[in-house]
Amino acid sequence: MSLLFCTMFLTGCVQTNVIDDVNIATGIGIDKSGDQLLGSIMIPVFKPDKSFGNFTFSAKGTIMRDLMTEIQKKASQPIVSGSLDLAFFGEDVAREGINQIVEVFLRDPSVGARIHLAVVDGKAIDIFKGRYGDRGNAAYLAQLLEHNIEGENLPLTNLHQFLASLSQKGKDAYLPLLKKTHSHLVNITGIALFKDDKVVAILPENKMFYFKLLVDKHTRGSVKVKDKDEESTVQSITSKNKIRLVSRNPYKFAVHMKIKGILTEHKERTLKKGEVHKIEKHLEKQVVVECKKMIENFQKKEIDPAGFGHIAKSKTRNFDFNKWNESYKSARFQVTADVNIIEVGVVK
Numbered sequence: 001m002s003l004l005f006c007t008m009f010l011t012g013c014v015q016t017n018v019i020d021d022v023n024i025a026t027g028i029g030i031d032k033s034g035d036q037l038l039g040s041i042m043i044p045v046f047k048p049d050k051s052f053g054n055f056t057f058s059a060k061g062t063i064m065r066d067l068m069t070e071i072q073k074k075a076s077q078p079i080v081s082g083s084l085d086l087a088f089f090g091e092d093v094a095r096e097g098i099n100q101i102v103e104v105f106l107r108d109p110s111v112g113a114r115i116h117l118a119v120v121d122g123k124a125i126d127i128f129k130g131r132y133g134d135r136g137n138a139a140y141l142a143q144l145l146e147h148n149i150e151g152e153n154l155p156l157t158n159l160h161q162f163l164a165s166l167s168q169k170g171k172d173a174y175l176p177l178l179k180k181t182h183s184h185l186v187n188i189t190g191i192a193l194f195k196d197d198k199v200v201a202i203l204p205e206n207k208m209f210y211f212k213l214l215v216d217k218h219t220r221g222s223v224k225v226k227d228k229d230e231e232s233t234v235q236s237i238t239s240k241n242k243i244r245l246v247s248r249n250p251y252k253f254a255v256h257m258k259i260k261g262i263l264t265e266h267k268e269r270t271l272k273k274g275e276v277h278k279i280e281k282h283l284e285k286q287v288v289v290e291c292k293k294m295i296e297n298f299q300k301k302e303i304d305p306a307g308f309g310h311i312a313k314s315k316t317r318n319f320d321f322n323k324w325n326e327s328y329k330s331a332r333f334q335v336t337a338d339v340n341i342i343e344v345g346v347v348k
Contacts, residue, residue, distance in 0.1 A: 021077055021078075022077050022078050022079070022080045023043045023057075023075050023077050023078065023079045023080070024043065024044060024079075024080060024083045025041045025042070025043060025079050025080065025081050025083070025084050026042050026043070026044055026083055026084060026085050026086065026136070026137075026138035027041070027042035027084070027085060027086035027087070027088065027128055027137070027138050027141065028040070028041050028042075028081075028084065028086070028087050028088070029041075029042075029087075029088045029089070029090070029120070029123075029124025029125050029127070029128055030064075030067075030087075030088075030089050030090065030093050030098070030101055030124060031089075031090035031092070031093060031120075031123045031124050031125055032090060032092040032093050032096075033060055035062075036060045036061060036062055037060065037061055037062065037063070037064070037066075037067060037093070038058060038059075038060050038123075038125065039058065039059055039060075039061065039064070039067030039068070039070075039071060040056050040057065040058040040124060040125040040128050041056065041057045041058075041071055041079060042054055042055075042056050042086070042128040042137060042138060043055045043056070043057065043079070044136045044137075044138060052134065052135055052136035052139075053136075054128070054129075054131070054136060054137045054138075056125065056128045056129055057071045057074050057075060057079070058071070058125055059071045059073075059074065063100075064100070064101055064104045080110070081108060081110050081111055084110075084111055084112070084115055085115055085116060085138050085141075085142045086115065086116050086117075086118070086138060086141055086142060087102075087105065087115055087116070087117050087118075087159070088117075088118050088119070088120050088124035088127060088128075088178070089101070089117075089118070089119050089120065089124060089175075090119075090120050090122070090123050090124050091119055091120060091121055091122070091177075091192070091199065094119045094175075094192060094194075094198070094199040095198055095199045095200075096198065097196070097197045097198045098197050098198075099166065099196075099197035102117075102159070102162065102163060102166075102197075105159060106163060111159070112159075113158065113159050113160035113163075114158045114159065114160060115158060115159045116141070116142055116145045116146075116157070116158060117157060117158065117159055117162050117175050118145065118157075118175055118176045118177070118178045119175050119176070119177050119178070119192035119199060120177075120178050120179070120180075121177055121178065121179040121189060122179060122180060126180055127141070127178065127180050127186055130180060130183055130184060130185075130186065131183060131184050132184055132185070132186065133184075140186075141186065144186060144188070145157075145176060145188075148176075148188055150219060150220070151219070151220040151221070152220070152221055152222070153208040153209045153211075153212050153218075153221050153222075154176055154188060154191075154208065154212070155174070155191075155211065155212045155215050155216035156216055157174065157175055157176060161173075162175065165194075166194075166196070166197060168307075168310060169309065169310070169313070169321055170304065170307060170308070170309025170310035170311070170312065170313050170321065170324070171304060171305070171306075171307035171309065171310045172193065172194050172195055172196075172303045172304050172305050173194040173197075173305070174191050174192060174193050174194060174203075174215070174305050175191070175192045175194070176188050176190075176191060176192070177189050177190040177191060177192045177202060188205065188208075189204075189205050190202050190203050190204050190205050190207075190208065191203040191207075191208060191211055193298075193301075193303055193305055194303070194305075195301075195302065195303050200301060200303060201301050201303065203294075207290070207294060209221060209222075209223045210287065210290040210291050210294055211294065211305075212239075213239055213241060213257050213259075213287065213291060214241065214255070214291055214294065214295070214305075214306045215305055215306050215307075217238075217239055217240045217241065218237045218238055218239040218259075219238060220235075220236055220237065220238070221235070221237040221239070222234065222235040222236075222237065223237065223261075223283070223286075225279055225282050225283045225286060226282075226286070227278075227282045229267075230266075230267050231265075231267055232263060232265055232266045232267070232279050233263075233264050233265035233266075234261040234262065234263055234264070234279070234283060234341065235261060235262055235264045236261055236262040236264075236343075237259060237260065237261040238259070238260045238261075239257060239258065239259045239260070240257070240258055241255065241256065241257045241258075242255075242256045242257075243255050243256075243306070243307075243308070243311055244256075244311075245311055245312055245315045245316075246334070248312075248316065250327065250330050250331060250332060251308075251312060251327050251328070251330075251331040251332070252331065252332045252333070252334065253308055253311070253331065253332070253333050253334070254333075254334045254336070255291065255295075255333055255334065255335045255336070256335075256336045256337070256338070257287060257291070257335075257336070257337045257338070258337075258338045258340075259283070259287070259337065259338065259339045259340070260339075260340050260341075260342055261339070261340075261341055261342070262341065262342065262343040262344070263276065263279060263341050263343070263344045266279075271344065276341050276344060279341060280339040280340065280341055281339075283337075283339045284337040284338070284339045287335075287337040287339070288335045288336065288337050291335050291337075292333060292335045295333050295335070296333075299328060299329055299331070302325070302328070302329070304328065308328065308331065309321070309324050309328060312324060312327075
């Protein structure tokens with residue numbers, strides 16, 4: 001039986017709604033339009049043949065309340081947010097600050113803490129108006145993010161994580177950067193790095209593996225190992241990191257990463273004796289170089305997504321964040337890596 005004829009209910013803190021009598025918002029996007037905000041809300045459409053379509057309401061306003069009021073005026077049925085899965089921000093909005101926008105979600109008890117947030121290279125409304133997969137746009141976009149968090153190089157991000165980073169001194173927030181590359185395709189093209197609630201830098205896609213090593217842990221993932229003319233691929237990676245405060249005046253941190261993986265590709269068809277050990281050492285060197293460069297770049301931009309300031313505070317009595325902002329610029333970092341290739345996959 002079609003979902004349109006099921007007697008399912010949406011339960012909220014104030015009232016109960018029959019699903020046929022409401023529009024269920026699955027995604028909200030906020031863009032800039034001149035000196036105003038352009039808000040868009042994605043609604044799933046259930047067709048008689050049991051396929052899914054999508055409809056997008058949009059409106060302009062100066063604050064979030066104006067946007068929601070104007071969008072509700074265009075809807076023939078009330079729009080409810082109990083099934084909201086996605087909140088996307090155009091890069092132009094994110095560079096000006098999104099704290100007031102996400103606070104609206106925080107005050108709405110029907111919005112779950114685990115909804116997916118992302119910054120869009122372009123306009124959020126353009127992503128919502130695409131046509132992705134056969135289960136609707138919201139399912140495609142949510143699964144795109146979940147799949148890359150669980151099995152690729154995207155660190156864990158959601159509303160709860162983002163708000164925690166915003167409120168925690170000594171750690172800066174980050175969100176995935178999305179780009180619509182085709183009418184039916186969206187790519188994760190990097191990581192948007194925040195200072196307070198504003199995007200100040202973009203980490204490119206080819207650095208995401210190393211970023212996740214620093215800020216999260218891999219359960220699966222992949223990386224290419226390059227040495228002169230040789231190239232290998234290590235996949236099915238698990239990783240964990242440990243960051244220690246070694247000394248103060250100046251601050252010095254030890255960053256150690258343990259990585260396990262499977263060698264799945266290699267330039268040669270056969271592996272020479274000692275070749276696996278050689279690849280392990282190349283990857284260790286590669287990780288150390290890339291992570292150290294990344295941390296130094298964070299210092300120059302005065303951002304701290306890895307949370308070194310939070311670690312320093314937790315290990316220092318009477319810690320002063322005003323002094324830390326200057327100390328961070330001159331802090332030193334000792335980065336080490338331990339790589340263990342436990343299988344050679346298809347390589348013999």
